[in-house]
Amino acid sequence: MLSKREVFDGVPEEYLSHKERYENAIRNSVVAFSLVRKMQEEGKTSINNYRDVVGGLLGSSVLRDGSPLGLHYIMFMPAILNQANEEQQEKWLPRAWNCSIIGSYAQTELGHGTFIRGLETTATYDAATKQFVLHSPTLTAYKWWPGGLGQTANYCIVVAQLYTKGQCHGIHSFIIQVRDEETHMPLPGIKIGEIGAKLGLNAVNNGFLGFDNYRIPRTNMLMKHAQVLEDGTYVKSRHSKLNYGAMVFVRVVIVFDMVNYLSKAVTIATRFSAVRRQCQLKAGETECQILDYVTQQHKLFVSIAAAHAFRITANKLWLTFNEVNEQLVEGNLQRLPELHALACCLKAVTTADTAACVERCRLACGGHGYMMSSSLPLTYGLVTAACTYEGENTVLLLQTARFLVKTYQQLDSKALTPTVAYLKTAAAERFCVGWSNTTEGIIRGFQVVAMRVIIMSTFNEEVQEMSRTVSPQLKEVLHQLVDLYCTYWALEKLSDLLLYTPISQKEVESLRLRYEETLTNLRPNAVGLVDAFDLRDEMLQSTLGSYDGRVYERLMEEAMKSPLNAEPMLQSTLGSYDGRVYERLMEEAMKSPLNAEPVNYTFHKYLKPFMQGKL
Numbered sequence: 001m002l003s004k005r006e007v008f009d010g011v012p013e014e015y016l017s018h019k020e021r022y023e024n025a026i027r028n029s030v031v032a033f034s035l036v037r038k039m040q041e042e043g044k045t046s047i048n049n050y051r052d053v054v055g056g057l058l059g060s061s062v063l064r065d066g067s068p069l070g071l072h073y074i075m076f077m078p079a080i081l082n083q084a085n086e087e088q089q090e091k092w093l094p095r096a097w098n099c100s101i102i103g104s105y106a107q108t109e110l111g112h113g114t115f116i117r118g119l120e121t122t123a124t125y126d127a128a129t130k131q132f133v134l135h136s137p138t139l140t141a142y143k144w145w146p147g148g149l150g151q152t153a154n155y156c157i158v159v160a161q162l163y164t165k166g167q168c169h170g171i172h173s174f175i176i177q178v179r180d181e182e183t184h185m186p187l188p189g190i191k192i193g194e195i196g197a198k199l200g201l202n203a204v205n206n207g208f209l210g211f212d213n214y215r216i217p218r219t220n221m222l223m224k225h226a227q228v229l230e231d232g233t234y235v236k237s238r239h240s241k242l243n244y245g246a247m248v249f250v251r252v253v254i255v256f257d258m259v260n261y262l263s264k265a266v267t268i269a270t271r272f273s274a275v276r277r278q279c280q281l282k283a284g285e286t287e288c289q290i291l292d293y294v295t296q297q298h299k300l301f302v303s304i305a306a307a308h309a310f311r312i313t314a315n316k317l318w319l320t321f322n323e324v325n326e327q328l329v330e331g332n333l334q335r336l337p338e339l340h341a342l343a344c345c346l347k348a349v350t351t352a353d354t355a356a357c358v359e360r361c362r363l364a365c366g367g368h369g370y371m372m373s374s375s376l377p378l379t380y381g382l383v384t385a386a387c388t389y390e391g392e393n394t395v396l397l398l399q400t401a402r403f404l405v406k407t408y409q410q411l412d413s414k415a416l417t418p419t420v421a422y423l424k425t426a427a428a429e430r431f432c433v434g435w436s437n438t439t440e441g442i443i444r445g446f447q448v449v450a451m452r453v454i455i456m457s458t459f460n461e462e463v464q465e466m467s468r469t470v471s472p473q474l475k476e477v478l479h480q481l482v483d484l485y486c487t488y489w490a491l492e493k494l495s496d497l498l499l500y501t502p503i504s505q506k507e508v509e510s511l512r513l514r515y516e517e518t519l520t521n522l523r524p525n526a527v528g529l530v531d532a533f534d535l536r537d538e539m540l541q542s543t544l545g546s547y548d549g550r551v552y553e554r555l556m557e558e559a560m561k562s563p564l565n566a567e568p569m570l571q572s573t574l575g576s577y578d579g580r581v582y583e584r585l586m587e588e589a590m591k592s593p594l595n596a597e598p599v600n601y602t603f604h605k606y607l608k609p610f611m612q613g614k615l
């Protein structure tokens, strides 16, 4: 078993080279995911605990900037479960579960990410040899972004345009071996490497992949929904979008991921705000905790409420996802459009709000929030990526809008599915005759707004659920969070409420007062509320947010770890004596050190022993 920190002991990740970061990521990942494999071997597996374990690992201090093995669990295996037939699952799943093969998911190309019907990679069926020929006709057809593909994965789910008997049948998924299982060398006809440094997630080893008339067996097309028979006959799927299932699954789990990151960031910022004293409320007094400023409460408390709202919403979405998938298995596709719209909406809303809230948490911590050692910049880099991957947010919200407009158009002719049933009630003119500054009144106002501008609101079910299951004391605090969240967004979206509801100026003024009262009411419980997230210091990895409050000592301890403080002079590529800065940057960009050799040495040192079950 590898020791906890065998490599680069004591040197924080920020000071490692690109290549050292990769080695660190592989070493930590094989140690961490050996745990996941052990759960599988001991039969302690279910999709739920895998979701929590893998999600917890990916957001933990061990894999703090992602993992080259993340896509194996998050998309490669779910794609096999969702799109492979039974025979294919029997062949591939056992090897994927015990990690004797490591997979990725390659859909996006250099030229296309959103418009997946425009993907250029082709898979052309050759009936004479019963094979598909994979080809990248242009540079823009190269797969670009798949996590782990740079130097780590040896298999991959590839999404390509399927051609048989001269006809194109649109995009389908294929399982493809890209590297030799013994030597890890790229197979003939495969061009593969990593795409280089990014804003964040620099441990994920995102790669590129090009095919040069690369042949695979017919049975490597994932055939749960559509098939190609040996003679090349195409058998189409019951529903053209069943092939999109892997994306729906990931959008659902991303909502859980946002809960983890938002809870972390607001814990760090709130605890720091209780420690940090700055300025006096009255001359001569001792400096006050910055948490006592209403402006600081305005910045932070809505994030505490949002973390709870997103957690409840994520659990509700997960239940819906499982309900709909059980119906799909029975051939009932009725709620598939609703699930797709819901997953699109909640992935977009929770990622956008979390990115905004994490940045606000950083800004609320002054200069110390800008330190990498605070963990806030790293967290921002992780969550802002989620606004783009798994469907760019704008595009996903447009999908939701499309579903809601269609629902509205069929309001009187079609039974409404659960998450949009409120539209029927909100449609009745009498629905919002008055305005009340209560939680229910605000939600009703948003439902009317949603009705009028067809925007979904999803909060009311969780409030009822909550009042059945908590103690009176906790219920009071949670209701304060609900009140805060509602009054915050009512004030943020005041223009809509003024346009579409009869709210009066007087009621707006009392709403503002109610908001500030709620901030004051929550202040005594603010630190307790973030402590309740129960995030250990090892998870937070933050000089600002540690439980013991020793902020300044930790900041200094971390600063002294910088190699710059270890020696008086430092050679830097940017400050090289010859001044060839731009030429050097271009040379580096064109040949990332990880691409310098076909097989990175970490394969033989860590990955191969892990995949052979020897770790």
Ligand SMILES: CCCCCCCC/C=C\CCCCCCCCC/C=C/C(=O)SCCNC(=O)CCNC(=O)[C@H](O)C(C)(C)COP(=O)(O)OP(=O)(O)OC[C@H]1O[C@@H](n2cnc3c(N)ncnc32)[C@H](O)[C@@H]1OP(=O)(O)O
Pocket (backbone or CB within 6 Å): 047, 050, 051, 052, 054, 055, 056, 058, 073, 074, 077, 078, 081, 105, 107, 108, 113, 114, 115, 116, 117, 147, 241, 242, 244, 245, 247, 248, 250, 253, 254, 256, 257, 336, 337, 340, 388, 389, 390, 391, 392, 395, 399, 402, 403, 406
């Ligand atoms: C087994 C082990 C389990 C382990 C579990 C581990 C869990 C870990 C837990 C937590 C950790 C979480 C960590 C998260 C990290 C995630 C990392 C992800 C890395 C990133 C990967 C990627 O980015 S993969 C690539 C993603 N790409 C996209 O999302 C592309 C976006 N574009 C699209 O989806 C489509 O182009 C679009 C929907 C925009 C349009 O499609 P199109 O075919 O053009 O359709 P259109 O003509 O617009 O018609 C729309 C029509 O189709 C219906 N529809 C569309 N999509 C779907 C769908 N997905 N499902 C169902 N239906 C769909 C839509 O409703 C319309 O229907 P009608 O209106 O015509 O009825």
Ligand SMILES: Cc1cc2nc3c(=O)[nH]c(=O)nc-3n(C[C@H](O)[C@H](O)[C@H](O)COP(=O)(O)OP(=O)(O)OC[C@H]3O[C@@H](n4cnc5c(N)ncnc54)[C@H](O)[C@@H]3O)c2cc1C
Pocket (backbone or CB within 6 Å): 071, 105, 106, 107, 108, 111, 112, 113, 114, 115, 144, 145, 146, 147, 201, 206, 385, 388, 389, 390, 391, 392, 394, 395, 398
């Ligand atoms: C960190 C990270 C990891 C990733 N991992 C993977 C992976 O493992 N596998 C994989 O296959 N992909 C992966 N991706 C790729 C990701 O799925 C795409 O980046 C995403 O789908 C967006 O596509 P694009 O980048 O081509 O942007 P485009 O689709 O070109 O969109 C660019 C911009 O154009 C606008 N736009 C585009 N279409 C529309 C429209 N219809 N209406 C309005 N505006 C529009 C939007 O503003 C959008 O931001 C990853 C991306 C990131 C950032």
